[in-house]
Amino acid sequence: MTLSQHVISSITTAEVGARYLRPVGRNSFRGDHGTGAVETAYVVTTSQGATGWGLALGPGDPAALIGRNLAELIEPSIGVIDAGALFLDYPLHDLAARVLDVPVHVLIGAAGAPSVCAYSGGIYFDDLDSGLPVIARNLAQDHAFGFRDFKLKIGRGYRWMPHDAGLERDIVVTRQTRELYPDAEILVDANDGYSMNTLIAYLEAVADVRLYWLEEPLAERWEDLEYLRDHPARPARIADGEFDPNVGHILRLAAAGLIDVALMDVVGHGLTAWRRTMPDLPIKASPHAWGLPLKTLYAAHLAAGLGNVDIIEGVPGHTTGTVDDGYTLADGVLTLADRPGFGIDLAT
Known part of the structure; x- marks a missing residue:
């Protein structure tokens, strides 16, 4: 199945985070780093039922991407090609690779060892x-x-x-x-x-x-x-x-x-x-x-x-x-x- 067969149908959020092996202390300028933080991840689903998720690069407008064709947002040989979708860089790479049934490292070139x-x-x-x-x-x-x-x-x-x-x-x-x-x-x-x-x-x-x-x-x-x-x-x-x-x-x-x-x-x-x-x-x-x-x-x-x-x-x-x-x-x-x-x- 190609990316062009997929239309963004929903974008939701989920919480992921870190649980360190132990509380982490200070560095040269910052105080205690604690036991791990929680971050918001975005979950992108298409009209064909494919799903990808990941951390966001920053703020963005998920609603503006609903109904957009996946091929208009990410080109496998380049990455995200729509500026309005760039905040979903990692979710879209995950989604595109899942649609194409390859790991992300293969999608982006497989120039190194796994x-x-x-x-x-x-x-x-x-x-x-x-x-x-x-x-x-x-x-x-x-x-x-x-x-x-x-x-x-x-x-x-x-x-x-x-x-x-x-x-x-x-x-x-x-x-x-x-x-x-x-x-x-x-x-x-x-x-x-x-x-x-x-x-x-x-x-x-x-x-x-x-x-x-x-x-x-x-x-x-x-x-x-x-x-x-x-x-x-x-x-x-x-x-x-x-x-x-x-x-x-x-x-x-x-x-x-x-x-x-x-x-x-x-x-x-x-x-x-x-x-x-x-x-x-x-x-x-x-x-x-x-x-x-x-x-x-x-x-x-x-x-x-x-x-x-x-x-x-x-x-x-x-x-x-x-x-x-x-x-x-x-x-x-x-x-x-x-x-x-x-x-x-x-x-x-």
């Missing part, structure tokens, strides 16, 4: 409330869940601790993680909470840790990134572009060799936009996915469909409001379900 490395993005500043030993417990919990690589939040001295004490704690946590997991890839994320002097002091202190990447060390300032690029303590990869990105600026930084991994959010940027951006991207991508485990699954389809992604952000926890999705996480590798669409069904 198994992708995923790191735990859940190691926050829980030590500030529960003491330093909690970091080892959280790492062990995420390892037992299936992760083998870890991203550590750093920047405790920005808001929560005296500067020198916060920097020292960042160093201790980083070195402790390497000692506990000698084979892990270790990523660190300052959420723009470091000055250049603090950043260099940190990097020099952990130079032998072999960081996989440094994320959001500073705001995306060209001169600072030039200085960092040429510094002997620079890690192998600089990742940036998550927070309120100017995508054109990110592309220019990438072309100049000032960043190595682009992080635009998987939902904030959107799947159609990622399909447009990826061919012009001269560096690797790893769409930001923190918040909902569902976003990790979206990122996995993006990686498997568009390629150019070596590792994605994992959220230690479960998606609420859905039933078994068939995805597996084992030894740090997330394997996609071989099901139409995103392969995830809402609980009834």
Whole structure:
């Protein structure tokens, strides 16, 4: 059956969310992240009884799409082609792939493998409330869940601790993680909470840790990134572009060799936009996915469909409001379900 045989007959909503493995604490600038949030998803149904669903990119007018032909809203080779329907980017990709009986990653190109490395993005500043030993417990919990690589939040001295004490704690946590997991890839994320002097002091202190990447060390300032690029303590990869990105600026930084991994959010940027951006991207991508485990699954389809992604952000926890999705996480590798669409069904 083709997309042109389907007319949008209804658009409703459902609640989905996250249930983290544990309460998640602070990062360099934001307070406790809690146990997981609830989000509104949109459910799109056609005249032929086909249904797709997903998170919205932002506000939109569902009523304006009732009675529209599906082929007028999404083109499988491009993505959503009607500006008024773009807020339903993920529901429409799910719907189109289900109608065509293929997984989303096949619909968008199958340029990567249907198994992708995923790191735990859940190691926050829980030590500030529960003491330093909690970091080892959280790492062990995420390892037992299936992760083998870890991203550590750093920047405790920005808001929560005296500067020198916060920097020292960042160093201790980083070195402790390497000692506990000698084979892990270790990523660190300052959420723009470091000055250049603090950043260099940190990097020099952990130079032998072999960081996989440094994320959001500073705001995306060209001169600072030039200085960092040429510094002997620079890690192998600089990742940036998550927070309120100017995508054109990110592309220019990438072309100049000032960043190595682009992080635009998987939902904030959107799947159609990622399909447009990826061919012009001269560096690797790893769409930001923190918040909902569902976003990790979206990122996995993006990686498997568009390629150019070596590792994605994992959220230690479960998606609420859905039933078994068939995805597996084992030894740090997330394997996609071989099901139409995103392969995830809402609980009834």
